[in-house]
Amino acid sequence: MKYTLRVWRQTGPTATGSLVEYEVDDVTPDMSFLEMLDVLNERLQLAGDAPVAFDHDCREGICGACGVMIDGVAHGPGKATTTCQLHMRQFDPARPIVIEPWRAAPFPVVRDLVVDRSALDRVIEAGGYISTRTGAAPDAHALPVAKPDADTAFEAAACIGCGACVAACPNGSSMLFTAAKTTHLGALPQGQPERFTRARTMVETQDDLGFGGCTLTGECTAVCPKGIPLSTIARLNHDVLTAAMRGD
């Protein structure tokens, strides 16, 4: 099968980029989306052109490295999947595929489809941890966790930090990412001591880094490869407002 791609090409952070059209032949339906890009890059290199830069690592949907905007949808057409888990059978060869990088002021383009997502690391540094006594591993049942709390925390802990929520959000907000982290830690007993300060400092940091504010449009959760629910955002709001009231 032959596909037409319109790919964002940009040589560096300060360069002006543009969409460039490519035709990729000999694509099989079983190829993954990234394998199709690999085929394109092999051809580009043979022709002496620079390959299309894109982020990827595990290619099994668990690392959070990959992620591009495919036809205006973060991670493409699959529900609750990452870009690497897409297959070419999900695309119609008759229609060109538009591939763009995540767009947000705090996610500057490094090259082509690669963006710098370090801003999310800055948000994590601001409170995405728990303070605990280190040493020998505690006994398995030393600290009981109620099943509903464990489920809530686990659901939120599935976040792989890919940044699709920011890319999809009409406000360029990282709220779903931050909410996943604060819910993951704040629902568990180990995360209680810093629960409210964590919520406050992480939101302050994302605000300061230039992310937008949340308007609960639900775009983020629709594209999230791990299906993090919007209810985590309500929980984060609750914790931030509690911190503001208590002066934490």
Add this chain to the structure above:
Amino acid sequence: MYWTTRPRRSYRGRMAVTSPAPVRPEKPVAQGFPRRLWASTVGKKAVMAVTGAILFGYLLAHMIGNLTIFFGDIDGYGVFLRRLLAPVLGYGGLVWVIRAVLVLAVVLHMTAAIQLARRSARARPVGYAKRPRAQGGYAARTMRWGGVIIALFVGYHLLDLTAGVLNPHGVDGQIHANVVADFRHWYVVAAYTLAVVALGFHLRHGLWSGLRSLGRAPSRSAAAALVVALVITIGFLSVPYAVLFGIVR
């Protein structure tokens, strides 16, 4: 305050920075509850939720007041409102207190909305070449322009039925006559319909998301918000259409 959130002055200049990612600017943390609230995007949304709730409470009372045109004497209702707490606030005093609260709520609601909208625009300076219709609901996507329509309508509505300047009858206190003079014209009814439908959409998303902005996510709140928005929309539209079709004369 933890070490990781402290300004990393000690790192700077010693490390080669290759990353184009933004660095958190050094600035003092806001002190005191109101300042803290206003400094944060979450706080601003909480302000919008609370002021939105005040405005919603007013809308509910306003709608019930309007319905007295079907069940009683709306001119008498106007007098009743002005006599409420008259010994304390004077005749019509309560109405002015309510107006002051509403103006404050509207100013806070709009200021927060405009500041957040501008922040959102800054957060995505380069848009997408291809972007299909958003996956979220129509109501969520039209909050900002819907709000602008409602604000413009409130201006017209005050000049029409409060000040009477734009009303064909326009006599102070003759509420029934003013309303009937207004809604005999199809174009006035059309303008009211547009605004009230915009209000319905605004309320549907506003009620649902307002609860979340305040940290509450009750089950079935989406359905409840839809029902409440429909009741308000139908309640407000019942009067103009009743006049237009000659049910109220």
